[in-house]
Each structure stands twice: as C-alpha cells, then as structure tokens.
Amino acid sequence: MSDRRAAVSLLSRLRTAQGQADPFPLYAELRSKGPVVLAPWGGFLVTRFDLCDRIVRSGTWLEPDRRWREKQGARTRWSAFSAREIASTLPALNPPDHTRVRRAAGNFDRGTIDQLGHTVTRATDRLLDVLADRLRDGTADFAALVSEELPIAVIGDWLDLPRADWPRLRELTHEQVYTQELLPTASQLARSDVAMAELRDYFLTVVRDRRACLREDPVSRWITTWDAMEPDQDKADEAVYYLSLFVLLAALETSSTLLSTMVLRLVERPERWDLVASCPDLVPAFVEETLRFDPPSHVISRVAAVDCTLEGVDVRADDMVHLMVGAAHRDPARHHDPDRFDPHRKPAHLAFSGGIHYCLGAPLARLEAQTLLRRLVRRLPGLTLVRPPAMAPRVAFRRLLNLDVTLI
Template sequence: MDAADALTLLMSPQGRIDPYPTYERLRAHGPVVEAGPVFYVVTGYAEADELLRDPRLGVMDAAIRDGLWPGWRDSPAVTSISRSMLRTNPPDHSRMRRLAAGAFSPRRIAGMRGVVAAQAEELVDAMVERGRRGEPVDFLADFAYPLPVGVICALLGVPPEDRPLFRRWAADLTGVLEPEITPDELAVADRGAAELRGYFTDLVRARRRAPADDLTSALVQVHDADGERLSGDELLANLVVLLVAGFETTTNLLGNGLVVLLEHPRAADALRGHPDLAPAYVEELLRYDSPVQLTTRMTTEPVRCGGLDLPAGSWALLLLGAANRDPRRYPEPARFDPWRAQAHPLSFGAGPHYCLGAGLARLEAQVAFPLLLRRLPELALAGRPRRRTRLTLRGYDTLPVTLGTPALVDRGTPAGARPGTP
C-alpha cells in the first residue's frame, strides 16, 4: 500500500477507530513520507519531536487561513479555535499563553492534589450508589467527564450547576479539529461553538460586574485594562479553548487508560498495590493509546527532516500516536509496559505549543487510576465499549462497566498519596 492509499484508509471510519495498523503501513515508507505536493506525513518520534520544536514551523493562523479559506470567519467553530492560543504563532501565541500560564504552574497544580482526590472519591461514591444492584454504569458519564470538567470549571469560575452543559457542546465543537470535516459536521461544530461563546459572553459580563478569584475574572481584567494585551475576540476564544481542552483530552485519557488497565489485569494489580507507580503508568498509558493522535504544522522556511527536504510552505501531518509507537524509540511498542524507562510520549506535543494543561491532566490521571482500582477491585467492562469515529481526539462514546463488590472505604490515605516502600 502506498502512502497516499494508507492516508486515505486512515481518514476512513475504520481507520479512525483503529489507526495503529495504518500507522505501520505509513511507517514502512520511512519516518517522514511525502504524501502529496508539499504535504508530508511524519510517523517517527525523533522527527516529530524535532519539527514540533523547530521555530521554522508554525500552526495555521489567521493569516495563513485567509489565503486558503477566505470565508473562515463565517464559521463560529473555526473562529473560536483560530482566535485562541491554539492556532496562533508568536508573538501573539506567546502573549496569550503568558496570561493564562500562572493558573497551570507546577506549584499551583501540585496544590490541587487534595481537591482532585476529594472530587474523585465523591464520584466513586456516586458510582457505587448508582451500580449497587449490579447494573452497569457508564464510566465516561459518571467519572471520566465530571472529574476533569469539575476541575477546569473551578479554575475558570464556572458554577457547578452549569457543568453538565459542556459535554455535548465540546464534542460538537472539537469536530473542527479533525483533519477532514464535512459541511454537515462543520454545521454541528458551529452550533457547539455558538453555544460556548454565548455562555462565556454571559460569564464575562457577570465577572465584570462581580469579579471572583478565578481565571475568567483575571482575563477579563487584563482585557478591560488593555485591549492590546487581550482583545475581546481573544478573550472569548481562549476561554472556550481552555474549557474544552481542560476536560476533553483528560476524559479520553481516563477512558482509554481504564480500558487498557482492565485488559491487563496483572499490571492493574501492581498499580492497585503500589499507587506510587501511578506517574509511570500514566506516561505509558499516554504513549500506548494517546488521547491526542495528531497535529499539523507548516514550514515558513525550507527544513530538512527524516532525509527529506521540506520546502517553505509545506504542510506536515505529525501523527503523534504513531510517533509514540516508533520502534526506534520504544522496543516492542505495541506492548503495554508501564515499567519502560523514560517514556516521554508526545501526546501533549512539544515546543512552544506544548499543552498548557498537561500537568493538570497527568495529576488527575495519577490520582484517578489508583483510586478506582483500590475502591473497585472487581471493576470490569460490561460489553464492548464504543469508540468515537474521531482521529485527532481519540476516545470512547460510551464505556459501560460493572463495579462488583466495592472495597471497604479507608479515608486514611488520600488517593494518589505515596506509600512507604513496598
């Protein structure tokens, strides 16, 4: 199969649901392959890492989009993404990122461990109550979504009663991140974006009248003090992206990771007994089945990578899920091995666009998995979970599980706490 045919297969529903065999078909052509005129596909770890960090490559910003799609501003979904730090290049990207970075500092995130653990315990309690008669519960709806959405909404100052609104809106909006999107799918994404922008427009007004100790209030104050530092469009776009990115990726990490652990009971048993192993497990889960499978970059100058010359104006499709299974980097890459040394997956990217909330996502997963395994030792899949037909953001639509007999609750050791030497 040539590279173009493999890429076509990857974009099909079958290829999106299980992209890993197709990644290997592409990898057979080399770590960087020319799949069309000035279009390159990258499957190699070293090559993807190099291009993500190279200042001669950038994301598709408004100026580039104007040349390719003059009517993009008519789409609320595309506008919401394009006005944010997600789709801007320096100096605008650096300016916007700095304004939000303080809320995601390592010290701030470390201080949230107790809050995350308490929320996770409450969600498990609710799951136990819901499944007390042995009925399956949906892990996504009952845990994997409410945990990260609760955390990011607390940072943004979103009231708890509004949090159930966001799952559908975000799922609709993120369709615009796919490498291919139909007009019908774009219309759905536009509806989700319009709902989110409307919600945050109201929240901005409320925080302007009554500021609070949250990130929304801080960004509103920056905008009101100096619109050059943060315009009105940028304010709304970044609030939308911070919310969506703050839970969508983590929800997928929790869902993908739980399935992997339940399919590897010996590894799950080891983590249950030694929760201090959680950081290594989370890195391997990110590598093994990444919640983010791809990103794109465009060369602004000629670049040589993977033995090929990429002219200025070339597009690079960086398949992060393939890079995370590069056998040159990871021996036996298709094997789940939480004892790998220095996994360092590319699931959160690298370079200037490295995910701002990566530390928070890691913390939530490091707390959640040992807690779930400890509290629910008989946790099991209830049938086959259903995958979303998405490639960029890889996850499940539903994930039914049975809980079995819960363990006796011991509140003495907080979830995710490091025990003594086993």
C-alpha cells in the same frame, strides 16, 4: 501516485469502526511507507518519533494560525466559523501573539495545582461513590459516570461556572472538536460551527458579567491582566473570552479521553490492576505509558515557516505537515516492543506536544489521572471490563463513547 492511492486507502480504513477501535496496525502500514508520506489532500504525514519530536520543538515550524487559514481561501474547511475561532485561541497562535497571550494566561504553577488538588480529590471521591452505587445494579458506564464528569467538575469549579451549565458545556466541547479533526465532513463542520457560536455567546456573557462584578477567579484575573495590556475594552474582553474558551476545551476533551483510556488499560488485564495495587508508586508511570500507548490526540499539525527538506522530501513554506503521533508513539526505532503496554518503560511521548506549545494544562491532566488511578484501585478491587468500548468516528481526537464495567 501509488503512494497517494495507498494513503487514501489507509486513511479511509482509519475512519471505519474497526480502524477507530484499533488504528495501530494501520499506523504500522503507514510507517512502512517512510517517515514522510504525501497526504492525499496535499501536505505531508510524518510518522517517525524523532522527526515529530524535532518538528514540535523547532521554531521553524508554526501553528496554522489565522493568517495561514485566511490564505487557504474562502471555500475551504479553514474558513469555517469554528475554524476561525479556534485560530484565535492560545494553541493556534505563533509568536509574538503566542508569547503575549501565554504570559497573560499564567501557568498551572505549584500553588494553583495545590489548590486544584483539593477539588480533584473531592470530585473523584464523589464520582466513585456514584459509580459504586450504580455497580450494585450490575454494570455501569465508567466513561459517562466518571471520565466525562471529573474534568468539567474541576475546571467548572475553578472558572466559577454554574453547575447547571456543566452538562451543556461538555456537550458543546464534544461537538466543536470536529473543526480540529484531520478530515472533517461538511456536516461535522456545521455541527462545530453551531457549537462554537453557542460557546462564544456563553463566554462573552461570562466575561461581561465578571467585569461588572469582579471576583477571585481566573476569569476576573484575566480581565484585570488584559485591561493593563489592551486599552480597547472590547478587544480585552474578546481576549479573555478566547482564554476562557481555550481552558475549557483543553481541560475537557482530551482529559476525559485520557481518564477513560487509562482505566481501559487497567481493567482489560487483571494483572495490571494487581501491579498498580501492589505498587502504588507506579501510578505516575502507568499514566505516562497510557499517554504513549494510546494518546488522546493522534495528530498534531504544523506548517513550514520556510522552504526545507524533510528526510529528502521537499517541503515549501506554508505547506502543512501532520505529525501522526499515534504512529510515532509505536515507532520501534524509539520504543522496544512498542505494541506492548509497559509502565516500566522510560516515559517518552508527544501527547502534550512540545516546545513553546507544550500543553499548559499538562500538570492538571496528570493530577486528575493520577488521583483517579490511586483512589480507584484502592476503592473498587475486582472492577472488570464488560465489553470493548465503542469509539467516536474520529482520527485525530480519540474518544471512548462508553466504558462498561462490573464488579466480580
């Protein structure tokens, strides 16, 4: 009971403005209570890196899929419309459904990444032009002008979505994410439901329009693929909708956070800027250390497929564990001096999950981050942080609400 009360207190502090700005001392406190801590609402919090790593790679730990959510009851957060919709997207599926959908989705292979690379470069240069122009007035919000714009410019172009729709799609993505939060409030779930309903209508319309006139784009290719797999056209169209929804959500929310966090790390210490400027080959390592130091997502959830024991703690089949990635990344048993940002350290993080659920869009996220970092350092030397950014009121999904910078 004392551990439960301590966990309640700690998680309450995580949801404060101070906890959002710097959750890592709280994560250290959580780690001190052991590798597996009973969560106040049931289930368990896992804080040790090697244990989190083992769970995401193991087939005995499953996603909380639609079947699992239905078992939780009609009056739980898992029955919300947005939660049920998310449960049908690729990251929430378990085999054999996951295997089937991932095969239909295809991969961001070398050819696709090369194709997207041209779009990333053009969009990055255009957005940095806008940033440079705005900086002539003194200060500019890097998050709003670049980090939020680059991912939607790339994925919106790839999916062939009208440019006029991009701002609204970005807003809806930010709203729907609350259904994937660790402790969403009733009002946050309601906002997620509204956003998800609009996203569903939008992408089902896109699928119907593409079916009427197929193009050379991913949505059209997914329609052709699913038609060969699913004789029921309505079911095929819904499967394409879920793929399109997943790609948009995965491409926008965490990628924009990665870009803002990476640039925050760069501009908060002038010596880091000098380091990357003098050694451009360090760019990939800088991105990876950003993903370790403060990943876009701080929590990954899994459920036990069978009764088991975790570090002496009995876990029953269907119990949920929350892998506290933000805490695991600062585990001193895995990383020496883990609270120090060090791009020279050997990369090791869970920012893209692992196992069969390793992030499909990881190559694109890395491409965007590395391209932006290289071109930013070259184009805008002297970029400096004006004030610490404000953070969105979340625990699992990090988001910088602003990143105000200036040139000196």
